Amino acid sequence: MEDQVPDRVDEEDEFRVRSLLGGYCRSLIPADTRTLLTGFSPLEPRLTIWTPKKILSSRTKAKSTLGKVEGPYRCVDHFESLAEEDFPGKDTLDKLFNHAVERFGSLHCLGTRDLLSEENEVQPNGKVFKKLILGEYKWLSYNEVDTIVDEFGSGLAALGQKPKSCIAIFCETRAEWMITAQSCFRRNFPLVTFYATLGEDAIAFGLNETGVTHLVTSAELLETKLKNVLPQIPKLKHVIYVDQKKINTDGYTAGLSIHSMQSVRDLGALPENLERPIVKPQSSDLAVVMYTSGSTGSPKGVMIIHSNLIAGMTGQCERIPGLGPNDTYIAYLPLAHVLEMTAEISCVTYGCQIGYSSPQTLSDQSTKIKKGSKGDSSVLRPTLMAAVPEIMDRINKNVMSKVQEMSYVQRTLFTLGYKYKLEQIRRGYDAPLCNVLLFRKVKKLLGGRVRMMLSGGAPLSPATQRFMNVCFCCPVGQGYGLTETCGAGTITEVADISTGRVGAPLICCEIRLRGWVEGGYTHNDKPNPRGEVLIGGPNVTQGYYSHENNDSDFFVDEKGQRWFCTGDIGEFHPDGCLQIVDRKKDLVKLQAGEYVSLGKVESALKNSSLIDNICAYANSEQNYVISFVVPNQKKMMELAKQRRVTGTFEEICTHPEMEREVLKEIKEVAVHSNVKLQRFEIPIKVHLSPEPWTPETGLVTDAFKLKRKELKNHYLHHIERMYGGK
Template identity: 65%
Template sequence: QRNHQCMRRNTISFRKKCWGMKLKEDMNPLLLQVFRSVVWVYSVITFLPWYLLSGAGANLDRARRVKARSVSGRPAGPYRATNHEDGSQQKLVSSLHPGVDTLDKVMEHGAARFPERNCLGTREVLSEEDELQPNGKVFKKVILGEYQWMSYEETYQAAVCFGSGLAALGQRPQCNIAIFCETRAEWMIAAQACFIYNFPLVTLYSTLGGAAIAHGLNETEITHIITSKDLLHSRLKDILLEVPRLQHIIVVDSKPTSWPGFPRGIMVHNMDAVQELVAVARRRPVPSDIAVIMYTSGSTGIPKGVMISHSNIIAGVTGMAERIPDLDETDTYIGYLPLAHVLELSAEMVCISHGCCIGYSSPQTLADQSTKIKKGSKGDTSVLKPTLMAAVPEIMDRIYKNVMTKVEEMSSVQRTLFVLAYNYKMEQITKGYKTPLCDSLVFRKVRSLLGGHMRVLLSGGAPLSAATQRFMNICLCCPVGQGYGLTETCGAGTISEMWDYSTGRVGAPLICSEITLKDWEEGGYYSTDKPHPRGEIVIGGPNVTMGYYKNEVKNREDFFVDSNGQRWFCTGDIGEFHPDGCLKIIDRKKDLVKLQAGEYVSLGKVEAMLKNCPFVDNICAYANSDQSYVIGFVVPNQKQLMALAEQRGLRGSWEEICNNPDMERDVLHIITEAALSAKLERFEIPRKIRLSAEPWTPETGLVTDAFKLKRKELKSHYQEDIERMYGGK
């Protein structure tokens, strides 16, 4: 009984931490009053000179201004961004620099303006060793050196030589070539080579399964593929016989090696050797030429190839760049997301267009605490000290939960000082004020997790919870611009402005796009809804892509051209526009399930509400239309669950703890409490759950590279559990 009460107290403490706007202040009242008095005196003394010098009033005005308006005056839209200066309606913009209308010209522009500046950086591996973990598993740990840089001129020349070498190997203009490789400098050099020589680049996620890889290569009739040594041996080699047209494999690793055991008719080359082949004249692309055929991550089935023209990407990059204040050649960007993802490719093209440095990383080496970094050595952010970063919510959720767990473990005085500073800063930033003293004394260590110099953090790929966004704004001391876009729109739809500290919204339309709301009768969403117009989000503009490769049925379903010749894409996402012109994503058509009694459940909404619970690392809500309740699959937080098991006197391996029915009941109780605090309806709350000892990573095939749930694969994976939880077994 005592253990259960202890568990309940911990649950309530965590719930307040997760769901409350403010954190609880637990401290001696006298000491608390002294601290508040010091803060008040400091604020009074510094306010007037700081306010006059900082321009806080202007920032607050910008945050409150109307950022988009309906062109037609109707609540359905279309909505376009407004001008910063006078609030007038923006015309859609499709080009960043005069005359730079294709991607090869972006690289040329960068090399001409910033020839000696650092362009692409990579850390050398100094040593590797195997490290035995407490659970018996062996992890490979690395010690990495400083970043080694290629200048803009060197990068451009390397791309020209590689493109010429590919042409010498028989690659022809406007014939597809594939890249299947991890995020690294060679990926970008290869991409620039393809842009320069007008080879449409087929991108495939490095975590796709064999069947999906073969499908993409065969559908696009690939004869040449660019890959890495690791992926060649671990993923490609087994499917080569399923790709009959393939003739040339180019391996980006620099060390020459022999390639025995490949099927007859396939030649394997090193990137360096290809760059040294005889020079071949280039044929420039035009804006309407296909630059990339980007295969989606396959969250809803077989990956689809999205045809993206040079002009599409240029327009998307233009829209994104406009939302990053003071972007210039002094910025440093850290690249670690898959370059086969439109968010990462677009972000890096934004950087190249402005002469920024791009240092490459990976999720396993990103920070000092990352899984592949040897204890005591430096992660990539500590060495690079980036100012710009794109992130998916999964990464930010991990940072948020880790820091909040450490706060929970602090002494009462330390914890309350942190919470007081957190609450104080939250109040200040909503007024447009800065808090240099709090940033320096309290949040410096948290900020150092990403190198200590971060000034803009872009979030995309999936919805970012309000709690995590608020935490990142406060503790990392930099604005988080939450964006919304899809592969079909070059990742460009909306991005929140950097001085807008509201949470749970994705900002106003970018200057390259406009958005209209389409009524969805089945879901009950209409543009005439009060207080906010709601409906399916439909994006139009020069960033809307050319459609799906060899898939006219889906093209007719999802794309259309209006009477003015503008392309539009129907996203399937449901949104609402607020009075200031900012968009909020509230639902997804494919995530809506009607229960047996007629209630509609948005699975995505349930997951978003529960994912910030400290006991939940990941969750998938599931419902059958012939059943009356929701169930869930939960990847629990190992540290929290093992601590809870110890409180209950339970012993065993991680798998045994997760399979224990008592633990399932306890976690279900915690999740139910969290759901009620988040004001979910009773019918939306999972009634039964299954704890999964196995984390969901792209390698398992249960989530995409952006960590979106693959519902079809998850359903197949947990089919027996579904039948059990619904009473079948």
């Protein structure tokens, strides 16, 4: 991050500001706040509240149970076994929800903002953007959600949905998604989930593979995506749309019944339906078949049983201190992603309130929020949020862009305050005066109350992690997990001030490394052992739906424990924390025999303020790396003006002079990056793409991971050009 703040400030100014900040910060911390800021952990009673986070973060967090460097490693806080501390006997998801209703019945549970109006706004380039004006959050209490869950589940049963028979949901993140899920958990209807941005072929594939007869969706997705697909799904009999509006059912497949969610609830509320006996699930019953968006090939449905999810959530919640009814969670990531689904179920279990949002309405500056009106974060003021690195990177670049536009005095003060607080964080302390004077406005971008953020889905760069720590005044935990492990694997502790690592194994699982000689990763590597990450424990799922390759990805050891082979390359540090250093599929051997880690190259170069997104590419028959770059439009236009290159953004991106400028920036960033790149790893040719990569374009997943195969096909002509073929 240091290389993103203004470079030079007057030394006398720096001394004066440091003295001022240092003198005030310690005196302003109330005694009760010191406990929070110093990271006191009740798991370590021998440490006092004055112990800096630096000391807490250096303690041993996990050990190898067999004393071998490759593991298996387990968390030292719960070394023996997984304990049912908070919810004894609650071994299925319906029991967790019923328990939450009993405890928190009258409290707010799920909240949605009213749509007051929408307008079309014409952009200078002729494009039309839809802008929304939204009202306050309207809340359903736990008791109200419980009633809706009862009625909707009863209505689905009345429409012929059978226990242990799959039902699908293809819908955006919203309260009705979670209500549908809880209805299915209660009546033992395994829920098949699909990303709302999944392509038509993938949707048809998954619906046919699981043989569903009932599908829950939204009116928009029904009319824009599903209408063309439905004739390809012969077993589907009922489609339920969750919106309040009425839709035209003309032109749909004969024999297909289309219902509103309210009409299904009304059917379920009839006494003869509501009083039907419920077949409750067992802990070993299938709860979810979660189709991954997949960075390669056809989507795969991961089979998750109730006990898998409960084990995974137990591990995740243990790393979030103080989770409870005082927390507000903002939900905007895809609920068909295991990170978001488990986060929301956990929040409901602990009595939190969940306010629904979307990436397009998250903040006041979001693309669908009309200028002058408030985004969801400003209205909801959440205390907890999950994010993928792509979203944090955007926030980072947007804020730093605003800093560059400040006056010299403002910029200097911000820079000095930033560096001072960064130094305090590294020592294990906070800087409250900086928080009040310098970072309060930045913090308000997300409502001003966020006490913890969790990043998952892809590696978070150290620069962005430090930026979020400093400017948003809250710990940013990195998590590592996969759909196949219920999103659970590792999460960094609140007190851990290190960057680039994903923490120690959660209490629900253990992790070991398997050497990969071909890629050059072994247990004997110095300074730390490295290898493919294997995750074992009760959170490891049951394999892929109707797939024959389960044996190569999953296995059971001699003790009967299930393991999943992740394909990620990890390194264990002496304190038991894991760092993800590579991925098998991202490794390409060049013509001369050198291995290039494409993910490593991208991680290093995304730190450039000129680059919004980048995909590195290498052909084994060639001896150099090339890249596709989505440049930052504002920075690119400024650079073009300096170089006297004129035209639209699209024309500027195709100008040879601008390609040379971006390559010059790439080399500069590669030299100064914390991620050390070898000379052969640095791309020497580039194609600039004026269109951003979004899940809607099909070039990235819903978690914004690159789809390398699709990107290669999309830019095939440019690959041939850059490699001299055309």
